[in-house]
Amino acid sequence: MTTLETEPAPAPTAAAAVREVDVAIIGSGFAGLCMAIALRRRRQTDFVVLERGDDVGGTWRDNTYPGAACDVQSNLYSFSFAPNPDWPRSYSEQPEIQEYLRSTADRFGVRPHCVFGADVTSARWDDAARRWDITTTAGRFRSRILVSAAGALADPTYPDIPGLDTFAGTVMHSARWDHGHDLTGERVAVIGTGASAIQVVPAIQPIVESIAVYQRTPAWVVPRTDHPVAPWLKLLYRFVPGLQKAIRAFLYLVREFLVLGMAKNRRLLTPVGKLARAHLHRQVRDPKLRAALTPDYTIGCKRILISNDYFPAVAAPNAELVTAGIAEVRPTSIVAQDGVERPTDTIVLATGFHVTDLPIAQKICGRDGRSLADVWSEGMVTNRSAAVAGFPNMFLLVGPNVGVGHTSMVYMIESQVAYVDDALATMDAEGLEVLETTPEAQDAYRAMIAEKSKGTVWLAGGCASWYLDEHGHNTTLWPDFTFRFRKLTKKLDRENYVGIPAGAPTSTEEVAA
Numbered sequence: 001m002t003t004l005e006t007e008p009a010p011a012p013t014a015a016a017a018v019r020e021v022d023v024a025i026i027g028s029g030f031a032g033l034c035m036a037i038a039l040r041r042r043r044q045t046d047f048v049v050l051e052r053g054d055d056v057g058g059t060w061r062d063n064t065y066p067g068a069a070c071d072v073q074s075n076l077y078s079f080s081f082a083p084n085p086d087w088p089r090s091y092s093e094q095p096e097i098q099e100y101l102r103s104t105a106d107r108f109g110v111r112p113h114c115v116f117g118a119d120v121t122s123a124r125w126d127d128a129a130r131r132w133d134i135t136t137t138a139g140r141f142r143s144r145i146l147v148s149a150a151g152a153l154a155d156p157t158y159p160d161i162p163g164l165d166t167f168a169g170t171v172m173h174s175a176r177w178d179h180g181h182d183l184t185g186e187r188v189a190v191i192g193t194g195a196s197a198i199q200v201v202p203a204i205q206p207i208v209e210s211i212a213v214y215q216r217t218p219a220w221v222v223p224r225t226d227h228p229v230a231p232w233l234k235l236l237y238r239f240v241p242g243l244q245k246a247i248r249a250f251l252y253l254v255r256e257f258l259v260l261g262m263a264k265n266r267r268l269l270t271p272v273g274k275l276a277r278a279h280l281h282r283q284v285r286d287p288k289l290r291a292a293l294t295p296d297y298t299i300g301c302k303r304i305l306i307s308n309d310y311f312p313a314v315a316a317p318n319a320e321l322v323t324a325g326i327a328e329v330r331p332t333s334i335v336a337q338d339g340v341e342r343p344t345d346t347i348v349l350a351t352g353f354h355v356t357d358l359p360i361a362q363k364i365c366g367r368d369g370r371s372l373a374d375v376w377s378e379g380m381v382t383n384r385s386a387a388v389a390g391f392p393n394m395f396l397l398v399g400p401n402v403g404v405g406h407t408s409m410v411y412m413i414e415s416q417v418a419y420v421d422d423a424l425a426t427m428d429a430e431g432l433e434v435l436e437t438t439p440e441a442q443d444a445y446r447a448m449i450a451e452k453s454k455g456t457v458w459l460a461g462g463c464a465s466w467y468l469d470e471h472g473h474n475t476t477l478w479p480d481f482t483f484r485f486r487k488l489t490k491k492l493d494r495e496n497y498v499g500i501p502a503g504a505p506t507s508t509e510e511v512a513a
């Protein structure tokens, strides 16, 4: 793809109370940027990207905790149409990924479309006008199309621990790191042992006086095969782009093999479990600590973590793994359920995100005025993870059942954007003003997801994870090979949508009848 020239969207006049646009995209992370770039590729310039932050990047802008890095190789964790021959390492760190997103936004002319500081507080479908009414902290907007690319790792979860609000020291979430606070020489508590915690712990352990890692559930951890990219290889990538493409394809295929074990036959995960056990054995000598770090569920049930320095950090003389559970937080300490009180200066909450209860769902209201959260009170349902009946002209990116634990989310995002792009092209070609999926299509998609999820490691692996909602349903992960998702979303399934041409009666039911 060639670089698109920057062509700014018309600036709102001071007098304009409501800015009219054709498409409004919420969020400027990988998904929002990918959607915006797809619009630019179809020469569409009448759109805005509503971004609550002050820069593009989404979760990669917000997660700046020490050690933040990607656990998917950069050759795969990047846009297929924007390869980067200059990745410094095989697995990049947060600053490089954020820089990649910033430069990609600039290269494809997305930045002039971004409205920063625009936190969407509500988006309501106006059926009479056939427009979305969007209220943000940076003003009001009206759009024909709404694309929510708000993401699943956007809003941190703060645990409900007794006394946490009475703590007199510093409390910070891994996703909202306070860089003004120096941890050197402090007694630090890290709560959680997920993907974020295992990166934070080794990054801060050498500088703190003591670190207590509060573990509720141990994680399976495999070695990280990270290495710097040699200058000659960067040159090769630059002058032989096919090589980087081939490596990307190879990495994709290797990772896709994991789906065989996770979704098809759990016994195929045995070698991966052995690899993780051997890694733990090699890195932790103390049998008691080793036992405490050994999960009792099938590998893959929760996200498989990759790290070479997490176990050594937990086993360090100034570190302690606390498995007793937290009874309460006091102003200067944490008391575990076995009664042991540990004086604490700073608490790091590495406790994850609102994934199965997406906060954006409370803000988007459809034709009958109900919010997505209301409609989803019995579980998130969609057609093809992108559209919801009762929410005309709205598409979701990185919403329900597109999550992947084994490979790059960017692959899924590109699949989703192609689907939305085809929906928009179909609307143009057929002169449709409104496009809305049917409840029947949602039911069929939900049934397909449930069928595919049966017997997978995520449901049958013996763990509790945020992959499942409160009813125990898989509403977050795509439970199959990712190339099957791509095939499913390659084109709009037009038969599953009701379309209203411009000028036709307002109600979708009238047209459907």
Ligand code: N01
Binding pocket: 069, 070, 071, 072, 153, 159, 160, 161, 174, 191, 192, 193, 194, 195, 196, 197, 214, 215, 216, 217, 303, 350, 351, 352, 353, 464, 466
């Ligand atoms: O969050 P998590 P995360 N008391 O939800 C524990 C992505 N990511 O930020 O397992 C005590 O996975 C909770 O315990 P348990 C990636 O998709 C990617 O680490 O529920 N503990 C768990 O240990 C990842 O999956 C990269 O028993 C409490 C931890 O907190 C997603 O982000 C890097 C608790 C939360 O783990 C989220 O990862 C980093 C409580 N009340 C993150 N509440 C890449 O490299 C929660 N916990 C791409």
